[in-house]
Amino acid sequence: MTALKEFQRLEAEGVWRATPADQRKDVIVSLGDASLTILDLRENVLAHWSVAAVARSNKGQMPAIYHPDGDPGETLEFGEDSAQMIEAIERIRSAIDRTRPKPGKLRFWITGLIAASVIGGIVFWLPDALLRHTVQVVPAVKRVEIGDALLARITRISGQACMTRDAREPLRRLASRVLGPAQRGALVVLPGGVAETAHLPGGRILLNRSLIEDPEEPDVTAGYVLTERLRALTQDPLEEMLIETGLWSSLRLLTTGEMVDTDLDRYSEYLLARTPTKLSNDVIIAGFEMAELRTTPYAYSVDITGESTLPLIEADPMTGKDVRPVLSDADWLRLQGICGE
Known part of the structure; x- marks a missing residue:
């Protein structure tokens, strides 16, 4: 760093004192390359200061008193007749200060x-x-409780769930065959509201009555049930609900263990109106193979021509295998009368 060019080799008279106990001395001060050289009247060097390390103890006052930064005991004074030297020092100090962090x-x-x-x-x-x-x-029992609360709101729109005495056990057997013995009570058949299928936190799967009454064989119904379960496995039903109902819903459930009625109402309406998530053929085929179900009946039910579901038909994992029946003929007939009409 260099001094400003217009002030290079500038000299002025001043008064210097090495320590508070020393006598003040008249000196000559020479401004060089961003440094001050202090000489006695015989031109012997008494001190050498870097302007970057010079502080002024009486800003705006005269005489101007400077000292090395951190050592106020050593001082250098300039009177009014050294105005050019004072200006030079101040401008250099300002320039240096601007470059400091x-x-x-x-x-x-x-x-x-x-x-x-x-x-x-x-x-x-x-x-x-x-x-x-x-x-x-959130524990499983709370998930079931939330699912029950949602179902209560859905049935206000769809009507009460279908159930006859003869159809109760066949419905349980269908659930057990497709979802496993621990899910015997998971299926709920509704007279309306849901277009095809939907799933709730806690494990329940909702079916429109048409999926029970219209198919000629239970494999079709089983395919819709399993496909909806696969959707539930791709994203936690509780997570899906909390995403839809928002941050405060998550916070409230975490802190109080409860869902407010407005969130439950809003999500139940969302469930009935939403378009089911489309699953890849690979996911469907793998799920049907694990459940030992044929994909062909389900594929033709989705598209009667089979054109859009041809991969499910051609890759049916049960082709050429002995397949456990979904339901007996007697159970299927009883189940088809579940809505009692």
Whole structure:
């Protein structure tokens, strides 16, 4: 760093004192390459100061008193007749000061970045983290309770679930055959409301009565039930509900263990109106193979021509195999009368 060109090799008279106990001395001060050289009247060098390390102890006052930064005991005074030297020192100090890092600004930017990170975390990370945590800690019994509350609201629109005494056991057997023995009570047949199928937190699967009454064989109904279960496995039903109802719903469920009526009402309406998630053929085929179900009856029910579901027909995992019946003929006939009409 160099002194300003117009002030290079500038000299002025001053008064210098090495320590508070020393006698003040008249000196000659020479401004060089961003440095001050202090000489006695015989031109012997008494001290050498870097202007970058010079501080002024009486800003705006005269005589101007300077000292090395951190050592106010050594002083150098300039009177009014040394105005050009004072101006030169001040301008050089200002130029040097502008090149120094500003701790205040640095703190401002650091604080700003930290604040932005915190706000970004709240906006982008917190909702997702809260959602995942809530889904993980809500117990199965609470999920069933939420599913029951949703079903109660859905049946206000669809009508009460269909059930006859003769159809009760066949419906349980269908659920057991497709979903497993632990899910015997998972199926609910509705007279309306849901277009085909839907699933609820807690494991229940809703079916429109047409999926029981219209097919000629139970394999079709079983295909719709299994496909809806595969949808439930692709995304946790409780997670899906909390995404739809929002952050406060997750927070309330986590802290109080309850869902408010407005959220339950809104989600039940959403369930009845939404378009079912489309599953890949690979997922469907793998699920049917595990459940030992034929994909062909389901594929022709979805598209009677078989054109759009040809991969399910051609890759039927049960082709050429002995397949356990979904239901006996007697159970199927009883089940088809579940709505009693």
